[in-house]
Amino acid sequence: MNMNLYGHDGQWLMIDCGVSFNEPVQQTDVHKAEIVCADPSFISQQKERLAGIVITHAHEDHVGALPFLWRRFKCPVYTTAFTAEILRRKLAQVGLSGKVPIIEVAQHESVNIGVFQVKWLALTHSVPEPFAMTVTTPVGRIFHTGDWKIDHKPITGEGFASGPFKALAKENILAMVCDSTNALREGYSASETDCYSGLLARIEREKNRVVVGCFSSNVARLIALGRVAKATGRYLALIGRSLTNMVSAARVTGHWPEDLPLIDAAHLGYLPREEVLAVVTGSQGEPRATLSRLAADNGFDLSVEADDLVIFSAMRIPGNETAIDGLIRQFQARKIRTLQAHETEETIHVSGHPCRGELSDMYQWIQPEIAIPVHGEPEHLDANAQVAKQSYVPAQLVGRNGDLYQLSPSVRVYRQAVKAGRLALERH
Structure with a gap:
């Protein structure tokens, strides 16, 4: 549930404003809230100093809290076209359609936001x-x-280009604030194209229905499955409001290939089993999502039967193991086969985050004076800092939520300088 604040000369800039799902509000809580975000009271109490909010991309843990919290900030939001489309749809759901100033920016564009220049x-x-x-x-x-x-x-967008990042070495980067999600993993993350190949190899051998559970925001995976359907003579349908909304936004902004058709999910029941490929929500065992309904045999548009295959094309997010395992037991009790990424050598899921090899490359290209690991549990932050040290970054600052990093004129960390709690946006 990312929420980062950068401060200078009495002004603040927020980067990202996200949510998490099925989390306790307090560590001691037995019950979990359905949607949780970081407590923004520190900045909302001085909102006149908040120059703007920047959103890096359209994943829920980076943009999902903004519709709930914007009234506390009432400042402009800066992001690119696809994320802006997703955000506008979310704002419409909470009665803020047309009320939030959203400034769309493009690659390599620089924008002055208060005292900050953002590129x-x-x-x-x-x-x-x-x-x-x-x-x-x-x-x-x-x-x-x-x-x-x-x-x-990648399945969508241009391939990674290292040139712009290598060029930053000449710009005297003071600090690099870096994703730590896969900092415990050696090597490099696999490509989305590798995942397409793995899913194709698996699904083309199947003779019955195939259902794939994945994150609705993974547009690259949805496009890959569309290509798999086309190559294997199956019809692709999406079941889940968040999936159809994401593809609609991708179409509007030019990110969905025109040669990949989708059928209405209501038509799935009329097709032979070998022609069905359904993509559904609920890969983390969410009780109200489509996979849970299918496991309980009360799906609206689709039923699965013995010897059909359910593929989990998603990571097991820590904390969700019990829910996922319960879902799998339900399917297996009905003799419906399941497949998770750790159960096969075929690549049916790839991460969107950098492993240690990628972290090392980026640190060596950027050559920052300071590494600040974020976006991970404490062990991930520590592992990221270790990579930075091995990559000859002079200083590594590892902290926790609520710590204030002073980067100039001297460098230090004020521990727990800001109250950093959680808010429940929706409860079960």
Whole structure:
């Protein structure tokens, strides 16, 4: 549930404003809230100093809280076209359609937001238009990665280009604030094209229905499955409001290939089993999502039977293992086969985040004075800092939510300088 604040000369810039799902509000809570975000009270109490909000990309953990929280900030939002389309749809759901000033920016564009100059740099991830950015002030320049990986053959968008990042080495980057999600993994993350090949190899052998559970925001995976359907003579349907909304936004902004048709999910029941490929929500065992309804045999548009295959084309997010395992037991009790990424050598899921090899490359290209790992649990942050040290970054600052990093004129961390709690936006 990302929410980052950069401060200089009495002004603040927020980068990302996201949510998390099925989380406790307090660590001691037994019950979980359905949607949770970071407590913004520190900045909402001084909102006149908030110059603007920048959104790096359209994943829920980076943009999902903004419709709920914007009334507390009432400042402009800066992002690119696809993310802006997703955000507008979310704002319409909470009665803010047309009320939030959204400024669309393009790759390599620089925008002055108060005392901050922000420049957008394209990279690769699992959603259209993911961006890193530099944040420049009179006393230093920060490089904020957002979510990223090195993917030379992505399904959507251009392949990763290292040139713009190597060029930053000449710009005296003071600090690199970097994604730590896969910092415990050696090597490099696989490409979305590798995932397409793995899914194709698996699905073309199947003789019955195939249902794929994945994250609705992974547009690259949805396009890959559309290509798989086309290559295997199946009809592709999406079941789940968030899936259809995401594809609609991709169409509007030119990110969905025109040669990949979709059928209405209501038509699935009339097709032979071997012609069905359905993509559904609920890969994390969410009780109200489509996969849970299919497991309980009360799906609206589709039923699955013995010997059909359910593929989990998503990671097991830590904390969701019990829910996922319960879902799988339900399917298996009905003799419906399931397949998770760790159960096969075929690539049926790839991460959108950098492993240690990619982190090392980026640190060596950027050559920052300071590494600030973010976006991970404490062990991920520590592992990211270790990579930075091995990549000859002079200083590594590892902190926790609520810590204040002073980067100029001297460098230090004020521990727990800001109250950093959680808010429940929706409860079960």
